[in-house]
Amino acid sequence: MSAPPALAVENVTHAFGKVTALDQVSLDVPRGSFTALLGVNGAGKTTLFSLITRLYDNVTGSIRVAGHDVRRAPGPALARIGVVFQSRALDPGLTLRQNMAYHAALHGIGRAEARERGDALLARVGLIERADTPVAALSGGQVRRVEVARALLHGPQLLLLDEPTVGLDVAARRDVVRLVRALVAEDGVAVLWATHLFDEIEATDRLVVLHLGKVLARGTAAEFSGGAALADAFVAMTGTAPEAAA
Ligand SMILES: Nc1ncnc2c1ncn2[C@@H]1O[C@H](COP(=O)(O)OP(=O)(O)OP(=O)(O)O)[C@@H](O)[C@H]1O
Numbered sequence: 401m402s403a404p405p406a407l408a409v410e411n412v413t414h415a416f417g418k419v420t421a422l423d424q425v426s427l428d429v430p431r432g433s434f435t436a437l438l439g440v441n442g443a444g445k446t447t448l449f450s451l452i453t454r455l456y457d458n459v460t461g462s463i464r465v466a467g468h469d470v471r472r473a474p475g476p477a478l479a480r481i482g483v484v485f486q487s488r489a490l491d492p493g494l495t496l497r498q499n500m501a502y503h504a505a506l507h508g509i510g511r512a513e514a515r516e517r518g519d520a521l522l523a524r525v526g527l528i529e530r531a532d533t534p535v536a537a538l539s540g541g542q543v544r545r546v547e548v549a550r551a552l553l554h555g556p557q558l559l560l561l562d563e564p565t566v567g568l569d570v571a572a573r574r575d576v577v578r579l580v581r582a583l584v585a586e587d588g589v590a591v592l593w594a595t596h597l598f599d600e601i602e603a604t605d606r607l608v609v610l611h612l613g614k615v616l617a618r619g620t621a622a623e624f625s626g627g628a629a630l631a632d633a634f635v636a637m638t639g640t641a642p643e644a645a646a
Pocket residue numbers: 416419420421439440441442443444445446447448
């Protein structure tokens with residue numbers, strides 16, 4: 401039997417009162433793949449991430465991480481997930497190394513191993529020279545790269561990123577995208593990348609289009625756009641104005 405995917409979401413529905421944020425959502429992220437989750441504001445991306453990471457209990461359906469159901473086996477499932485949320489996860493007054501040590505301790509990683517892994521990951525994201533600098537002195541793009549390193553401390557198979565380039569300038573966006581794609585290609589990490597920015601998606605990427613809580617399309621970006629620009633295909637499918645989709 402082949403190994404289960406890094407993430408398998410089946411028929412997940414979630415409502416906030418009368419608002420159905422997710423409606424029978426199914427998708428998967430194969431091991432070692434980059435999958436883009438494309439949706440404009442209110443699509444349900446953050447709600448989905450909150451269910452995968454058990455901030456919310458999923459009400460119906462199932463979510464499995466490398467075969468482990470997040471409700472029935474939360475420990476093994478969560479141990480395999482790294483997350484970069486929209487909100488900042490680092491203490492700005494602490495240095496990069498101190499932040500890494502703190503998060504390693506939260507994962508129960510011993511001091512010596514934490515230092516070794518923390519430094520290796522800071523090197524991986526190109527910031528080892530800044531290891532003893534406070535996070536407050538970094539640029540927005542550098543902070544994002546440290547957040548990626550932090551999310552990888554416990555060696556997860558699946559990395560979730562919720563609109564990680566929002567608020568960054570063009571060069572910093574490009575660096576973060578490149579870094580995460582390299583983690584997939586070279587380190588075998590599986591990535592689910594939530595975004596509303598079409599230019600972050602490449603033709604060969606696996607793509608899930610989420611709109612108003614429903615999955616409207618799954619496949620490669622090229623299959624979805626059928627030769628047209630991705631934004632045009634999205635607007636044609638959803639009727640959402642280009643301004644909102646930009
Ligand atoms: N805590 C909450 N209480 C009530 N409604 C919520 C809550 N969180 C999300 N919603 C609603 O659920 C729907 C999906 O929101 P969600 O934040 O998951 O979308 P999103 O794709 O992440 O969009 P954004 O990029 O704006 O965060 C929206 O209609 C939103 O208003």
